[in-house]
Amino acid sequence: MSTTPNIDAPKFKTESYEVLVVGAGGAGMRAALALTQEGHRVAMISKVFPTRSHTVAAQGGINAALGNVTSDDWSWHMYDTIKGSDYLGDQDAIEFMCQQASEIVRELDHFGVPFSRLENGKIYQRAFGGQSQNFGEQQAYRTCAAADRTGHAILHSLYQQNIRLGTTIYEEYYALDLIFDQQGEVAGLMVMNIHNGEYSILQSRHILLATGGAGQIFRNNTNASINTGDGLGMVLRAGLPLQDMEFWQFHPTGVAGKGMLISEAARGEGGVLRNALGEPFMQNYAPKVKDLASRDVVARAIATEVQQGRGCGPEGDFVLLDLTHLDTDTIKQRLPGIRDISLTFLGVDPVEQPIPTFPTCHYMMGGIPTNLNGQVVCPDSQGKQTPVKGLFAVGECACVSVHGANRLGGNSLLDILVFGRQAAKTISQQLQTEQGQPNLNNLSLDDLELSGVRKRIQRWQSKTSYQEENLHSLKQKMQRSMERGCGVFRNQQSMQHALQELEQLETSLQQVNLRDHGKVFNLERLAAYELENLMAIAKATVHSALARTESRGAHSRIDFQQRDDTHWLKHSLYFSAGDRLVYKSVNLSPNQHAPFTPKARVY
Structure with a gap:
C-alpha cells in the first residue's frame, strides 16, 4: 500500500450519482436501501467492508412500544426519552421517533432480522434502563432483541437487502472532504481508494453523511478504531457548526481497563452491580429502579463508589457486575456475546464469577445539527435554522436532537433507522421535483x-x-x-x-x-x-x-x-473558526402530544 498519485494533475477521475451516502452502518444502509428502492442512482462509500461498520457492535436491542411483554404506548416511550435526555432533547423529534418505532421494527422483521422470540412467537422484548409504563410508574419491557447481537443482525440484513437491489458500494474508500462549487453549493466528495492511494471525485448535489461517532477521542472507549468523526470533521472544515458536543455518554459497564462493552442487556436480564463490600449499591443512587436507572446515573454511581474507596480489585478501580444468580440457560441463550467477551478478554465465565466493569466512553449525543428530515441546518444572520441545500446527516454523526444530554439504551438503533429512512424520503422527493439530472459540470x-x-x-x-x-x-x-x-x-x-x-x-x-x-x-x-x-x-x-x-x-x-433550566435549557452550536459558540432554544413543543415540562429527574 504505497502508491502516491500525482495530485497536481488538472483532472481527477470522476463519477456522478444522484445521491452519495457516506458510511455503511445502519443509518447509511437504511437510507441507501430506501433510495435504491425508489430507483435512484446511489453510491454508498465505506472505509471498511460494510458489515464491519460499527452498528455491528450494538448488542442490547432496539426500542419500540410493541407491548409484547408488558402493555406499552409510544407516548410512554416519548416521556422516558425526554426524561432520559435531562430535558435537552427536542420534543418534536422525540415524538416523531417514538411514533415511528413499531413500524420500523416490523419492517426489520420483514427484512429478515432474526429477532429472539417469545413462546407465543412474538418478538422478544427485554427491560432496559430508563424505561417505564404509564409515565414512570413501573418498569417497561420495550427493547426488541436478537439475543445480545442485535446490531449485528440488523446490519447484515440491511446489507443483504442492498446487495439484492444492487446499491453501488465503494468498499474501503475514505471520504476526505465535501466539495462545493463556486456558488457555494454541495457538489461532491473527494475520496481516496485505501488500497492504492488514488484520489477521485464523486459528484452529486445530494450528500448524506452517516459516518458514525468519534469515541476515539477518549483512551478507554467501546468504539471501533474506525470511529474517528470523519463526517464531523468535514462539516467543521466547511464552516458549519456542531451541536451539543459537550455531551458524551460513558457506558456504565465497560470491561475494566479494556473498554469493550458489556451490554445493558446484562442488567436488563437481572444482573446486579456490587462494590468491594458485596453491596448492591445502586439502591443508594436510584432507589426505585436500582440497576436500571439511566446510563449517566449508573456511570456516576460506579465512579463515586470507586472514588470513595469501595472499588474492587488490587487497585480498587472497578466494580463487579454479578450475573451468577441468574439461570445458566438465560446467560447462554440471552447473553451469549457478553459471555464470549468476558471469557475472551478477562478469562471470567459470568455463569460462575462476576465481571469487573468500569464506565467507558460509548456514545456521542452531539453532532451535526439537523432537522426531522435529516437536512443539515445552520443559523443564518437572524438566528433562524436554515437547511444547507443538498446536505444531510443521520445516525450518531447527527444531532436531531432525540438524545439531548443523555441517550437511553435501545434508542440508538432506533434513531439511525427512523431518520435514515426519513432522510431518504426527503431526498427522493427533492429528486423527483428536479428537472432531469442534477446540474453538475466537471469540477475544476x-x-x-x-x-x-x-x-x-x-x-x-x-x-x-x-x-x-x-x-x-x-x-x-x-x-x-x-x-x-x-x-x-x-x-x-x-x-x-x-x-x-x-x-x-x-x-x-x-x-x-x-x-x-x-x-x-x-x-x-x-x-x-x-x-x-x-x-x-x-x-x-x-x-x-x-x-x-x-x-x-x-x-x-x-x-x-x-441543572440550570433558567440559563441552560438550550443547545450549543460550535464553529471552529474562532472557536465560536452560539445557542438555540430546546424545542419543548411536540406536534401532537402535550409538552413534558422539565422537572427533577429521579429514578
Whole structure:
C-alpha cells in the first residue's frame, strides 16, 4: 500500500450519482436501501467492508412500544426519552421517533432480522434502563432483541437487502472532504481508494453523511478504531457548526481497563452491580429502579463508589457486575456475546464469577445539527435554522436532537433507522421535483481550492523528514488529555488544562512529517486525516463543555452540580473558526402530544 498519485494533475477521475451516502452502518444502509428502492442512482462509500461498520457492535436491542411483554404506548416511550435526555432533547423529534418505532421494527422483521422470540412467537422484548409504563410508574419491557447481537443482525440484513437491489458500494474508500462549487453549493466528495492511494471525485448535489461517532477521542472507549468523526470533521472544515458536543455518554459497564462493552442487556436480564463490600449499591443512587436507572446515573454511581474507596480489585478501580444468580440457560441463550467477551478478554465465565466493569466512553449525543428530515441546518444572520441545500446527516454523526444530554439504551438503533429512512424520503422527493439530472459540470481545480480539499491532500502527500513526534503518540496524548479533563466528572480546571494540551498537540500535528523514502503509505495518510478530525472534535467538546456552567445528563461538573433550566435549557452550536459558540432554544413543543415540562429527574 504505497502508491502516491500525482495530485497536481488538472483532472481527477470522476463519477456522478444522484445521491452519495457516506458510511455503511445502519443509518447509511437504511437510507441507501430506501433510495435504491425508489430507483435512484446511489453510491454508498465505506472505509471498511460494510458489515464491519460499527452498528455491528450494538448488542442490547432496539426500542419500540410493541407491548409484547408488558402493555406499552409510544407516548410512554416519548416521556422516558425526554426524561432520559435531562430535558435537552427536542420534543418534536422525540415524538416523531417514538411514533415511528413499531413500524420500523416490523419492517426489520420483514427484512429478515432474526429477532429472539417469545413462546407465543412474538418478538422478544427485554427491560432496559430508563424505561417505564404509564409515565414512570413501573418498569417497561420495550427493547426488541436478537439475543445480545442485535446490531449485528440488523446490519447484515440491511446489507443483504442492498446487495439484492444492487446499491453501488465503494468498499474501503475514505471520504476526505465535501466539495462545493463556486456558488457555494454541495457538489461532491473527494475520496481516496485505501488500497492504492488514488484520489477521485464523486459528484452529486445530494450528500448524506452517516459516518458514525468519534469515541476515539477518549483512551478507554467501546468504539471501533474506525470511529474517528470523519463526517464531523468535514462539516467543521466547511464552516458549519456542531451541536451539543459537550455531551458524551460513558457506558456504565465497560470491561475494566479494556473498554469493550458489556451490554445493558446484562442488567436488563437481572444482573446486579456490587462494590468491594458485596453491596448492591445502586439502591443508594436510584432507589426505585436500582440497576436500571439511566446510563449517566449508573456511570456516576460506579465512579463515586470507586472514588470513595469501595472499588474492587488490587487497585480498587472497578466494580463487579454479578450475573451468577441468574439461570445458566438465560446467560447462554440471552447473553451469549457478553459471555464470549468476558471469557475472551478477562478469562471470567459470568455463569460462575462476576465481571469487573468500569464506565467507558460509548456514545456521542452531539453532532451535526439537523432537522426531522435529516437536512443539515445552520443559523443564518437572524438566528433562524436554515437547511444547507443538498446536505444531510443521520445516525450518531447527527444531532436531531432525540438524545439531548443523555441517550437511553435501545434508542440508538432506533434513531439511525427512523431518520435514515426519513432522510431518504426527503431526498427522493427533492429528486423527483428536479428537472432531469442534477446540474453538475466537471469540477475544476478552482472548486477544489475553494473547498480546501487540494491543500489538505498536499499536506500529507510526501515529506522529506520524520519528526520525533508522530501520529500515534499524538493520538495517545490527545486521548489521555480528554480522559483526564473531560471524563465522567469535570470542572473548570480540568477542562482548561485539557484545552491547553489540545492546542499544543494541534500545533505539534501541524509540524508532523510522514515517512518519505519516496512514498507515503496509504494507511499512514489515512491515520493523519483521521487524527485531524479527532483533534477538531476534541476541541469542540472542551470548548462547549467549558461554556456550559451546569450539570445536565452526561455533562457532570463538580463546580456546577445543579441543572440550570433558567440559563441552560438550550443547545450549543460550535464553529471552529474562532472557536465560536452560539445557542438555540430546546424545542419543548411536540406536534401532537402535550409538552413534558422539565422537572427533577429521579429514578
